[in-house]
Amino acid sequence: MDVGLFHHLGYSTKMSGEMDKPLISRHLLDSDGSLAEVPSEAPKVGILGSGDFARSLAARLVSSGFSVVVGSRNPKRTAGLFPSAAQVTFQADAVESPDVIFVAMFREHYSSLCGLSDQLAGKILVDVSNPTEQEHLRHHESNAEYLASLFPTCTVVKAFNVISAWTLQSGPRDGNRQVPMCSDQPEAKRAVSEVVRAMGFMPVDMGSLASAREVEAMPLRLLPGWKVPALLALGLFTFFYVYNFIRDVLQPYVREGKSKFYKLPVSVVNTTLPCVAYVLLSLVYLPGVLAAALQLRRGTKYRRFPDWLDHWLQHRKQLGLLSFLCAALHALYSFCLPLGRVNRYEVVNLAIKQVLANKSHLWIEEEVWRMEIYLSLGVLALGTLSLLAVTSLPSIANSLNWREFSFVQSTLGFVALVLSTLHTLTYGWTRAFEDSHYKFYLPPTFTLTLLVPCVVILAKALFLLPCFSRRLSRIRRGWEKDGAAKFMLPMDHALAQKTSHV
């Protein structure tokens, strides 16, 4: 690897390095290796491979101002697949001139390149491969490290594996432009960084080539942050569904022989969903309360939270969104109630009953009030939750400053929790205190859900008391109790700051 590499790459993307030199000198320097049809100053990169990825890579590199040489075992056949500005030639010819060569082949074909060892010596090989889950599990060594072991005289850089051929072609839009990369050679990493930047992506340094396995695992991840919250929501749903089934369907069937199985698709689901939504919402705010309590007790924010609390804190967004999803489904199911036949038959039968009983006017003031307040609180709680959900969208969250984000997520979120609690309490009304609602000795479902939220609300109220609030704000400002430092643990305390806003 000589100075020429930096010359080529550095020049093209940033016009740096040579700006204060007369143009003529550059032409002299470049004239040796350049292709006739490409402006002489375009830096040259090589590509080995002719699959989708190789072709998309070539197209993107060409449109980013690079001079691209593609190495193929059968140049004639593959030439038509590449953009016309790319030069397609035999592998041995292709690797000669460029210093950076993209290896866009499957792992099983890496060894077929061994014949090029001499020409490749000293070059930078960019491993862009993306193993499948099976391959990833089968091989203990990452593709990039395997490539490095085959070509000890080359420098291997792992990069671009998170980018799909499609993204390469359509160009990086707003959003995920990050290209994690790693290598044992900082120079090589920088050279490839330049190419990454020139293509409109943002290089992210992941360290040495030993991280390649981790980088290769990245595109294999499947919504990792959602797994635990989704399972939790599913577990809560199952529990409350069974509980409601026993109370609303099984008990009438066993005790009174009434078949209320028609309640399974809508009614039982609709009493289950709000329970799940409500418990999930309280679980969003519980870890913040626990973290504050821990900080108060420890007298410092510079001590790491237990792992479970850390993870919990990091999954609050997902818990909140699942809570919103359940609440929204609850609203939809509720709006469906008057569309079903049950409601219609009930109203008709009620009218018949009134007529038969010779009653001319039906009006129960308490029921009217209970339902009106219950519905109004429900709408307001859902409205507040949807504001929270909207501000969780990446593009909106990022347009807010820290204070605005925490105002919305923390203040509005707490308002939503209080509104939900009132919604639940109005729903319950006096039922918790009436024997007839303890079917099979099971308390009404809503009473079960009230526990956690009430703890959260009480704790938040407690922390507002001057004695606690003053101590908390001092701790969050960096103050430490005497002797608090002895348990000090390393890094990732940014969480401390994060929670201090919640």
Added chain:
Amino acid sequence: MDVGLFHHLGYSTKMSGEMDKPLISRHLLDSDGSLAEVPSEAPKVGILGSGDFARSLAARLVSSGFSVVVGSRNPKRTAGLFPSAAQVTFQADAVESPDVIFVAMFREHYSSLCGLSDQLAGKILVDVSNPTEQEHLRHHESNAEYLASLFPTCTVVKAFNVISAWTLQSGPRDGNRQVPMCSDQPEAKRAVSEVVRAMGFMPVDMGSLASAREVEAMPLRLLPGWKVPALLALGLFTFFYVYNFIRDVLQPYVREGKSKFYKLPVSVVNTTLPCVAYVLLSLVYLPGVLAAALQLRRGTKYRRFPDWLDHWLQHRKQLGLLSFLCAALHALYSFCLPLGRVNRYEVVNLAIKQVLANKSHLWIEEEVWRMEIYLSLGVLALGTLSLLAVTSLPSIANSLNWREFSFVQSTLGFVALVLSTLHTLTYGWTRAFEDSHYKFYLPPTFTLTLLVPCVVILAKALFLLPCFSRRLSRIRRGWEKDGAAKFMLPMDHALAQKTSHV
């Protein structure tokens, strides 16, 4: 164009070029042409014009660290309109010192600059003009090419026309920061690229000045990806609306003399919308099935799909979102049903009928079950569709890796299709087999809509059979049937990879 240009521009934005030189030398180099009030090292750019765009451009350039000279025919009058850091002077004076000059004028005034030909010789002129649709159609030559023809000694670069004066002023936020640009002179393109980057935008190279017409057409486009899907949705809506009108309104009127025209605003719309939503959703998944079938038959993924299939594949997002829109409107219309008078009168009349018939209890178990299942499936289908819609938002789509995106769009999307099919089937129940529902010999509407979705679901099931799925995954991994290569066609096969995930 001399070294000085690169010196000026290169320095400012990247601090490159001179880093390894003592500062004193730069001061010497710059001292000749710099203005007194601007730090000597700020690169200088010129602007000709005093309209909105010129002023916003000046403001942005100044705040990006450039020294700006504005050329005006009446400097005294226009000076007040520009930021105070910009120097406003006569045109001839303004173009003297900078090497890059923005021409922010209407095409009809280009020729007024001809008197400056001598001063402009060798300079880079940036054409930022944005023709109206009429102008674009009237002139066969792009504004930039026209400018280049007027000043043959200058290099013209087309750029910034997609950026509004407003965006220039408020600064590029997250999102569309791309500035397509083109020129016949790579050096000039690079120099302007530097300015673009320094202003916080991202230059996109569109090739030679011959592309200027295309670049100028960009801001004229009006949601091109939505035209065909929107027309299709409109066509489907019209067809189903007329069909439902004939069956639900016209037939009762003609046969029984009943006026059911009150059904036009809500009821007929609400039976039409789910049909459109359902057919559109199936059309999202049909092209993927066709592509897979084509690949299976051809035995390779390296052959281009027919154009119609390509276009169809590229419009799936729009089709899906329109499907969601129709489904959401269907939900809203359904929730409105109990609010209307029709429902109220029906219930009252049903109660009266029961009383008159001396029936004390109304309950039809089958109807209850049908509606409960139907409603529950509808809510679940809409819920799943809304998850799909949310992950289509650019900022969310970009935070997902390829696997996550395809899991949501492909797996969840298919779940939504199956749920919709079950929703439709429960709606239909036994109606398809009862003569009374064949009004005017027309089959019930829902039977018409079932065709395409059932084909898609069956095909998807078929492709899961080992014989097909194994062959398909081999093809998508790059395997080719003997002789499949002979039909090979060039580039844009990234689609192949794209569809392989769907």
Added chain:
Amino acid sequence: MDVGLFHHLGYSTKMSGEMDKPLISRHLLDSDGSLAEVPSEAPKVGILGSGDFARSLAARLVSSGFSVVVGSRNPKRTAGLFPSAAQVTFQADAVESPDVIFVAMFREHYSSLCGLSDQLAGKILVDVSNPTEQEHLRHHESNAEYLASLFPTCTVVKAFNVISAWTLQSGPRDGNRQVPMCSDQPEAKRAVSEVVRAMGFMPVDMGSLASAREVEAMPLRLLPGWKVPALLALGLFTFFYVYNFIRDVLQPYVREGKSKFYKLPVSVVNTTLPCVAYVLLSLVYLPGVLAAALQLRRGTKYRRFPDWLDHWLQHRKQLGLLSFLCAALHALYSFCLPLGRVNRYEVVNLAIKQVLANKSHLWIEEEVWRMEIYLSLGVLALGTLSLLAVTSLPSIANSLNWREFSFVQSTLGFVALVLSTLHTLTYGWTRAFEDSHYKFYLPPTFTLTLLVPCVVILAKALFLLPCFSRRLSRIRRGWEKDGAAKFMLPMDHALAQKTSHV
């Protein structure tokens, strides 16, 4: 500040400056001050402080390829808190070698650094502090200026205060990557810009250090654009709620002794919300009409609008979104109506009444039609409004070109206004002309809301007349009436262009 600084920083991030120099020379240059464990070519930065921010900063700098030296009063204790790649040492040792030093301490501790004055001479100090609101109000001098006054031999750059420790750690995602910075020394600003860019953020030049107070106020702002619109919405809500309360609850109570207080939670809210939504929507389009009228009268677009109109134009997005929020809540409340007891009792009592009156069939054709049209228009208006709301999302707004954005916001928005007007008119039907609806002589609420929207619609229709539309489009193209220029006022006329699209 010597050449070395530029050497260090310039090299690392852009690989510029030295590309055309043999590698060996760099090693020689760097060998003096580099740490053994870090590659010699990594540029070195210092950090003073050991709080959350200091640690997150260190982590981010290390992962961006910098060699980080942290100065602490107690290196042994704090070393464990920092990433292992960062060198933690005594303050005096830490500030010796790097040219750029981040001061990540509270303002009250700045003076504790005075002992380092000699070592710090000539260095760049980056003030990253983020005062609380109280501190910001207490001190008239910004933290950065205070720091500069303590160290007159240093150059102070204000930067990074808008970035939270959390964002530093998790890395800049899509969105708010902007880092406003200011300093009196352009060289220092550029050097820090390089660091900002290397960390994946985007530097935004805010001018001289006198702007530091403004920069420090940025993270303190709390949704400033929402304050006036939210207060306006609240004011309108209060007014219409009281008005509806008097008409719907108080009047029946006073005049007829009927207690309708149960209407407070849902019914009165639900007649109030659409009024607020409707008036807010019309206030989105009124300023555009006023601006056009003003331009027509003045005969030029080059004159500044009055301040109140400017502000109004800038708050249209917020007004529109609040209008959508109210409309959506109105829909939710409406869908809740059939769920309440009031509706059920009304239907039952209506059925009883019919039976007692011996009427066998209830059907009022006019009522049926009125409600069907009213509901359908409502759904369509809400659907259109939600399209507007969706295109207001930053990530979607930015994927549209100017023409598409203005098509959606202006054309669709006007359609929504017309649909809402028709929705209101069908709701009103003939009520405005019936004495019985003038309770306490107050006209029906809907008549009050119609005023502004009708003015807007009429004015828009008027501007379509050839005489006005031709003159307007000429003005917006830059034409001016004779003598219009005499009132010319400076900058921010980009608004003129903005409004010309609306």
